[in-house]
Amino acid sequence: MPASPRRIVLTGATSGIGRALALEYAKPGRQLFLSGRDEERLATISALCRDKGAQVSATRLDVRDQVAMKSWIAASAATAPLDLAIGCAGVSASSRRVGGRDLPETLADTERLLEVNAMGAIRFAILAAESMLPHGRGQIALISSIAAYHGLPSSPAYCASKAAVRVHARALRHLLAPSGIKVNVICPGYVDTPMSRRLRGAQPLRWTSARAARGIVRALERDxxxxxxxxxxxxxxxxxxxxxxxxxxxxxxGFAFDVDPDQESPLSRTRN
Known part of the structure; x- marks a missing residue:
């Protein structure tokens, strides 16, 4: 049985699967370094994890900010090596209908999806790996999606962003294995999260976020x-x-859906 991770860094801890994973890992003897963009929700999840006995350090972070992310990971690893780094931050958007014709996500949403979902996860993995390499051990897990397996017309850019995460993680696993670093990729289907509640369409076989977190923890334990x-x-x-x-x-x-735009999407402003 592999040793249980004691020092864990996690992005996207304020919502969805990231929040559920923070709660699942929160136990006495664990140090959690949590990040997210919403300070109020970050404070809430930090308090809940402390109530479960974990030591918690919380940092407001946008995964698009490379300098801030590098500083956060360095600070988290300052006193001891990191055992586990989990990248959960993500956003969603969908294709749209204009003048009776289907179009992909707006350029602004496409750039945001690729920057947050793909580059946010990839830069996190690279920086975490750089932190772990001198110690010859560690584990990195990235959240992709089953949407990475085939492009869905309802969300071309979202699928592309998650496919990038999946392929990059699979390549990193082989690249970093000789250095003692494990890399895993998680591809969830429909999970009951604030993000999925913005999705208008069928969500077959939807899991709770707690169930997803338990499955992910077991999968990472088994590498x-x-x-x-x-x-x-x-x-x-x-x-x-x-x-x-x-x-x-x-x-x-059967996979057709629409996603209600979030606050950062230009489509949300056109609806106001």
Missing amino acids: KPEYAFPWPLTLGLRILNFLPDALARFFLH
Whole structure:
């Protein structure tokens, strides 16, 4: 049985899977270094984790800020090496209908999705790896999505951002293994989170965030290279890659959805 991680850094701790993972890892003897953009929610999750016996350091952080992220990771590792780094920060958006025709996400939303979801996770992984390399040990986990397995017309840029995370993590695993660093990628399906509640469409086999967190913790303990859930949706999306184009397009109708724009999306301002 691998040693339980004692010093854990986690982005996106204020909501969704990141919040659930913070609570799952919060135990006596653990040091949690949590980050998120919402100071009020960051204070709330920090207090909840302290109530469970963990030592908690909370930092307001936007994963797009490389300088701030580097400083945060360095400060977290200042007194002892980090055992586990989990990148959970993410945003979502969907394609839109303009003049009776379908269009992809706006350019602004596309850039934000790629910068937060893809580059935010990738820069986190690189900086965490640089911190762990001198010690010859550590584990890095990145949250991707089952949307990484096949592009969905409802969210081309979101799928692209999550595919980038998945492929980068799989490559890093092989690159860093000789140095003693484990890298894992998590590909969730529908999980009941504030982000998924903005999604208008079917969400089959949806898990609670607590259930997802428990599964992720077990997968990381077992050092699974890739943990995707639930398996029926994962299998369905993988199979689409082997179907004729017309048949795949037919089945993709089952994954159609819209996402209500968040506060940063230009579409939210046009609706006000």
